[in-house]
Amino acid sequence: MKWKAQLIQHNGEKRIAIFFESTPALNARIKLLAGVKWSQTLKVWHVPDTLAYRQQFKIEGTENKQIPEDKKLGVEQFKRWLKSKRYSDSTVKTYAEALKAFFSYYAEKPIELINNQDIIDYNNDYILKNNLSSSYQNQIVNAIKLYYKTIAEKTIDIEKVYRPKREHLLPNVLSKEEVKMILEALTNIKHKVMLSLIYSCGLRRGELLNLKPFDIDSKRKLVIIRQAKGKKDRMVPLSEKILMMLREYFKIYKPEKLLFEGQNPGTPYSEKSLESVLKQALSRAKIEKPVTLHWLRHSYATHLLEAGTDLRYIQELLGHKSSKTTEIYTHVSTKSLQNIKSPFDDL
Numbered sequence: 001m002k003w004k005a006q007l008i009q010h011n012g013e014k015r016i017a018i019f020f021e022s023t024p025a026l027n028a029r030i031k032l033l034a035g036v037k038w039s040q041t042l043k044v045w046h047v048p049d050t051l052a053y054r055q056q057f058k059i060e061g062t063e064n065k066q067i068p069e070d071k072k073l074g075v076e077q078f079k080r081w082l083k084s085k086r087y088s089d090s091t092v093k094t095y096a097e098a099l100k101a102f103f104s105y106y107a108e109k110p111i112e113l114i115n116n117q118d119i120i121d122y123n124n125d126y127i128l129k130n131n132l133s134s135s136y137q138n139q140i141v142n143a144i145k146l147y148y149k150t151i152a153e154k155t156i157d158i159e160k161v162y163r164p165k166r167e168h169l170l171p172n173v174l175s176k177e178e179v180k181m182i183l184e185a186l187t188n189i190k191h192k193v194m195l196s197l198i199y200s201c202g203l204r205r206g207e208l209l210n211l212k213p214f215d216i217d218s219k220r221k222l223v224i225i226r227q228a229k230g231k232k233d234r235m236v237p238l239s240e241k242i243l244m245m246l247r248e249y250f251k252i253y254k255p256e257k258l259l260f261e262g263q264n265p266g267t268p269y270s271e272k273s274l275e276s277v278l279k280q281a282l283s284r285a286k287i288e289k290p291v292t293l294h295w296l297r298h299s300y301a302t303h304l305l306e307a308g309t310d311l312r313y314i315q316e317l318l319g320h321k322s323s324k325t326t327e328i329y330t331h332v333s334t335k336s337l338q339n340i341k342s343p344f345d346d347l
Helices: 023-030 051-056 069-084 090-103 116-128 134-150 176-184 188-202 203-209 240-253 271-285 295-307 310-320 323-332
Strands: 003-010 013-020 037-039 044-050 220-227 234-237
Touching: 044 134, 051 090, 069 090, 069 134, 090 116, 090 134, 116 134, 176 188, 176 271, 176 295, 188 203, 188 240, 188 271, 188 295, 203 271, 234 310, 271 295, 295 310, 295 323, 310 323
Parallel strands: none
Antiparallel strands: 003 013, 013 044, 037 044, 220 234
16 A cells, blocks of 8 residues: 655644545555544545554654653663564564553653553553554553563563453455455466465465475475464465466476565565555456455455364464464354344245
8 A cells, every 4th residue: 555644733633644546445444543534625534643653654753752761772672582582573573662652651751660550541541542453552561561571670560461352353254256356367477376375375474475485395285384473383285276376387487595586586575565466456356345465364264164174173274373263263154154044034
């Protein structure tokens, strides 16, 4: 999504205006942002002027309050600790930014004086007041708890710092017909293989882009996903149909270091380019839903369940640590629901 953001004053309130090329899919995505509004007079979508949104939309001067040196040092120590524990780069960045946002709010208050009530006040007076999501609040809480548990020698009672109740949102799922339309809309073999692998193997975006040629075991018809989320390896079956597509792809592109390389040999294919591939496919297939790459993974799991695959196997295929994570797909599977007869039919 190409966008430009800038600070505006609207109805006496500071807001962040987001400018982008309007399409039904992008409009649907922007509506998911917490606190977003449409200005009929300015003809633009705008969100609250918060540190989180300033960071997300890369507003210049995003620092808000400059945090003092002791807090900067605390953030750096926290990042070093996370890296030493081999947290993923994305988790290190997310937690560090969350802690930095918290410290920015209490820029004038020394670390050793921050207490449990300050955390409650921050949640109420900043996160809830600005309609920020519970997932963002959860990131903040995770970062604070981990920081004070491992880095800061502080009397904060970690056990009394509570996470928000989780939102129980159903995963977005496409029908098999819609998946077929998306894949058939692609004419470039590389693009088609990439999206087909995500759906046919239930891969995360990063898992696909990190695949190496030798991760495809054509004799055993398996894909080996190495050091995925949770630093775990797993194997997923490779269909005969996708194997034939991969052989055609290999003949044309001859990948060496990575299965899917960028424009320069040996360089990784970018996440942004992959999202662009999906966007093009949706446009050609005339699908206006705000589909993301992760929808294909959700669809894979749901279609397996509807075909009678045991939940325990689906959990292994997806690489879920807990079976509870996998059980959510039972709520979007239509197999059982379609067998229920509505009493309306008997009227």
